[in-house]
Amino acid sequence: xxxxxxxxxxxxxxxxxxxxxxxxxxxxxxxxxxxxxxxxxxxxxxxxxxxxxxxxxxxxxxxxxxxxxxxxxxxxxxxxxxxxxxxxxxxxxxxxxxxxxxxxxxxxxxxxxxxxxxxxxxxxxxxxxxxxxxxxxxxxxxxxxxxxxxxxxxxxxxxxxxxxxxxxxxxxxxxxxxxxxxxxxxxxxxxxxxxxxxxxxxxxxxxxxxxxxxxxxxxxxxxxxxxxxxxxxxxxxxxxxxxxxxxxxxxxxxxxxxxxxxxxxxxxxxxxxxxxxxxxxxxxxxxxxxxxxxxxxxxxxxxxxxxxxxxxxxxxxxxxxxxxxxxxxxxxxxxxxxxxxxxxxxxxxxxxxxxxxxxxxxxxxxxxxxxxxxxxxxxxxxxxxxxxxxxxxxxxxxxxxxxxxxxxxxxxxxxxxxxxxxxxxxxxxxxxxxxxxxxxxxxxxxxxxxxxxxxxxxxxxxxxxxxxxxxxxxxxxxxxxxxxxxxxxxxxxxxxxxxxxxxxxxxxxxxxxxxxxxxxxxxxxxxxxxxxxxxxxxxxxxxxxxxxxxx
Amino acid sequence: xxxxxxxxxxxxxxxxxxxxxxxxxxxxxxxxxxxxxxxxxxxxxxxxxxxxxxxxxxxxxxxxxxxxxxxxxxxxxxxxxxxx
Numbered sequence: 226x227x228x229x230x231x232x233x234x235x236x237x238x239x240x241x242x243x244x245x246x247x248x249x250x251x252x253x254x255x256x257x258x259x260x261x262x263x264x265x266x267x268x269x270x271x272x273x274x275x276x277x278x279x280x281x282x283x284x285x286x287x288x289x290x291x292x293x294x295x296x297x298x299x300x301x302x303x304x305x306x307x308x309x310x311x312x313x314x315x316x317x318x319x320x321x322x323x324x325x326x327x328x329x330x331x332x333x334x335x336x337x338x339x340x341x342x343x344x345x346x347x348x349x350x351x352x353x354x355x356x357x358x359x360x361x362x363x364x365x366x367x368x369x370x371x372x373x374x375x376x377x378x379x380x381x382x383x384x385x386x387x388x389x390x391x392x393x394x395x396x397x398x399x400x401x402x403x404x405x406x407x408x409x410x411x412x413x414x415x416x417x418x419x420x421x422x423x424x425x426x427x428x429x430x431x432x433x434x435x436x437x438x439x440x441x442x443x444x445x446x447x448x449x450x451x452x453x454x455x456x457x458x459x460x461x462x463x464x465x466x467x468x469x470x471x472x473x474x475x476x477x478x479x480x481x482x483x484x485x486x487x488x489x490x491x492x493x494x495x496x497x498x499x500x501x502x503x504x505x506x507x508x509x510x511x512x513x514x515x516x517x518x519x520x521x522x523x524x525x526x527x528x529x530x531x532x533x534x535x536x537x538x539x540x541x542x543x544x545x546x547x548x549x550x551x552x553x554x555x556x557x558x559x560x561x562x563x564x565x566x567x568x569x570x571x572x573x574x575x576x577x578x579x580x581x582x583x584x585x586x587x588x589x590x591x592x593x594x595x596x597x598x599x600x601x602x603x604x605x606x607x608x609x610x611x612x613x614x615x616x617x618x619x620x621x622x623x624x625x626x627x628x629x630x631x632x633x634x635x636x637x638x639x640x641x642x643x644x645x646x647x648x649x650x651x652x653x654x655x656x657x658x659x660x661x662x663x664x665x666x667x668x669x670x671x672x673x674x675x676x677x678x679x680x681x682x683x684x685x686x687x688x689x690x691x692x693x694x695x696x697x698x699x700x701x702x703x704x705x706x707x708x709x710x711x712x713x714x715x716x717x718x719x720x721x722x723x724x725x726x727x728x729x730x731x732x733x734x735x736x737x738x739x740x741x742x743x744x745x746x747x748x749x750x751x752x753x754x755x756x757x758x759x760x761x762x763x764x765x766x767x768x769x770x771x772x773x774x775x776x
Numbered sequence: 777x778x779x780x781x782x783x784x785x786x787x788x789x790x791x792x793x794x795x796x797x798x799x800x801x802x803x804x805x806x807x808x809x810x811x812x813x814x815x816x817x818x819x820x821x822x823x824x825x826x827x828x829x830x831x832x833x834x835x836x837x838x839x840x841x842x843x844x845x846x847x848x849x850x851x852x853x854x855x856x857x858x859x860x
Contacts, residue, residue: 239791239811239819382834387818393826 226411229265229273231255233281235389242397246404247411257388260305272317272410274403275306276366278390279324279340299343303350310358317410318358319403320351323366323390325375362406362568369402370395405563415544415564416518416577418460419509421527422471422478422500426454426490428552431477442487452556454489461494464574465565466516466581468497470508470525475500496581505532506539515588516581517630517688524564583661584689591692601774604660606693608775610702611654611666613647620666621654624685629724631696631731632685633717634758646671650682651706655699657690664690668699672706673752679703679712680752680760688727694771696731701769708765715763716740718754735769737761780828780850784843787827791820805842817841824850 228250230236238254255265260275282302283295309318324344332338348365355361370378378395391399423430427450428440440447441454461467467490471478478500482492497515499508505527513520520542527533528548537545549558587604594600613621618640625638638646646652655668667690671683681703686696707715717737721729740748740760748760785797792811798804806817821840825831828850832840840846 237819237822239816382832382837383818383822385834386838387815393822 226250226271227253227269229253229255229270230276231260231273232276233258233260233278234384235387236276236391237389237393237396240393240396242400245400247407250407266313270313270316272319272407273309273313274319274321276321276399277302277323279322279344280326280390283340283343295343296346299347303347303354306351306361307354310354310361314360317360317362319362319364319406321364321366321399321403322347322351323370325367325370325379359568362410364402364406366399369398373398409563409567413522414567415465415524416522417466417468417512417516417524418457418565419468419470419512419523419525419543420457421529421532422469422473422481424528425471425526426450427481427488431473431481436481436485439481439485441485446552447487449552449555451487451489453552453559456556456559458489458494460559460565461578462575463565464577466496466577467494468499468512469495470499470505470512470527472502472505473500493582494578496578497585504535504539506536509536509540509543515585517691524562526559579662580664580689583664587661588692598771598774601693601771606657606659606695606774608655608657608695608698611656613643613652613654617654617666618643621669624666624669624687625683628685628687629722630688630727631691632722632725633681633728634683634720635722635725636683638683646682650674652683655686655695655702657693657695659693668695670699670703672703674710674712675751677710677712678714678716678748678751679707679710680716680718680748680754682718682752684717684728691727694774697735697769697771698775700735700763701772704763704765704769713765715765716748717761717763718752718758719761720755720758732761735763736767737763780847783827784824784847784850787823788820791823792816802843802847805844821846 226247226249228246230238230252232255235257236254238252243252244250253265253268253270255262258281282298306318306320309316322344324340326338326340348363351363355363373394378392378398379390380392380395383389383392420426426441428446429438431439441450442448457467469478475498478498479492482488482490482495497512499505499512501508505525509520509523509525513523520540523540523543525533525536525543525545526548527536527545533545533547536543544564546558546562548555591597591600611617621643622638622640625636625643629635643652651672651674653670654666655670656666657664657668664687667687669683669685670681673680673682684699684703686699703715717732719728719732738761740762745760748754749756749758754760781801785801788797788809789795792809794809798808806812806814809816812820817840818837821832821837824846830850832849836849840849
């Protein structure tokens, strides 16, 4: 990854700390204050960081009579950025700005600081740009420097010696924060918060102190624990899934969450309980399997250092938080943690807790039942085929981008692709409901037909409804379509990825046959299939299992 | 060679990305090592500040250009600070 750094004043380019931004990054530093020249684009640039100190571009505002000149300078800067965004849609732009000026409390007592006014004017326009351009990000350096103290982040000596505004420490802080932004540009956010109970959600131990003596809500640590729970609930509202992983009696914990008046977190907020006496790492693995979420989506918060160390050793991809020694700092620590944060959120995110809760309830009951099929028959599963229409095409695109596990070809179609495919081939969606609720649209299938042959171009299904043999029902629907079109052959395109093992298992369980040699080339030519894909044949005469669930 | 000198050699190596320091180490000055130009000099001084937990004021900072001067400044307790 190539990163171009442009700054209004000098930065230390040769320090190793820059590597912390991203492990595969290579850096090019433009000459300082050069925001224009195109020579740096000769080599491919993936990301461009623009570091702007207002002091470098604005004169002393109080000293000049005509402030409009300064506004013009700002407008020029904005149009420069606008132009960059227009010309380079492929580059990620990260704009870092600071308007820091030493404060003079008396001067600022009556009137708003001119530099402040200008920055606010600038920020407003800049955030308008970032709303419109998904590849444009803003970093307010003043916020991150104030957190650490301006005095240690800026260094006038460095400025007068070699035109560098920042101290080494200040630059380290900037890099540390930039790395968080880069991390989120290139990696998805964490999705599950795993919480211990005793001395994590409240002070004290249920089994020893009893419900009435837990520290929660009272002045002191009790209030801190309560605020910590408030932050957790905020995360939940943003679509983060909450799970309890605690060595306790499940009944006791559920009782505390339900009955204790000072608890902010209630049972309805928790999507999965692993409250038992087994190893936490085992419990976490189970949650990851149940929810079809990779361990790298998990964050673990536990007051006990031994439990943390064990999870760290066993599950390297789980982000194990080192909580502050003082509980009073926990709410702020969790608020500041950027692992869960992302640049935008969709309506779907807000439904997540309910969806995953439906899933864990479904699995819990399924395990209790001895006869799986009888259980599935009992819960009234009702799938329904629907056409792709303007009101659901967004969901179709979203499934193309997000579905990894049960996805035969992992083709990341955009809305326009889907529109075209919908015109020229057979495409449909499947929605589902059962006793656990309305699951909405959870599957997309795209079929192409030619010469009495049907090929499945896309077959994907959301993982949160797995375990119902719905994939078999969909296969049967594809079979029906094939027969109605008088097709004698049915083929499935399949592209192996690191994540679609589930789809492969389905192929094996249903005895699909792999196509080789000449026939393969022939099919690939007719349907324009990529070289990387494999083709499997489904024998129309073979019986499909478990359809009785849907009778 | 004392402790301060050993630490200083490490900082030199790290800053200028070299493996060996010439034997006449104490006589080295700006320009004697490939990357030790005026900018490299500032970079070296800032790395030294971090390594030895000291701070050079502007007037000293802009004057230090040889190992001899730097060693003297490191030892001068006027430059000791309580570093964060």
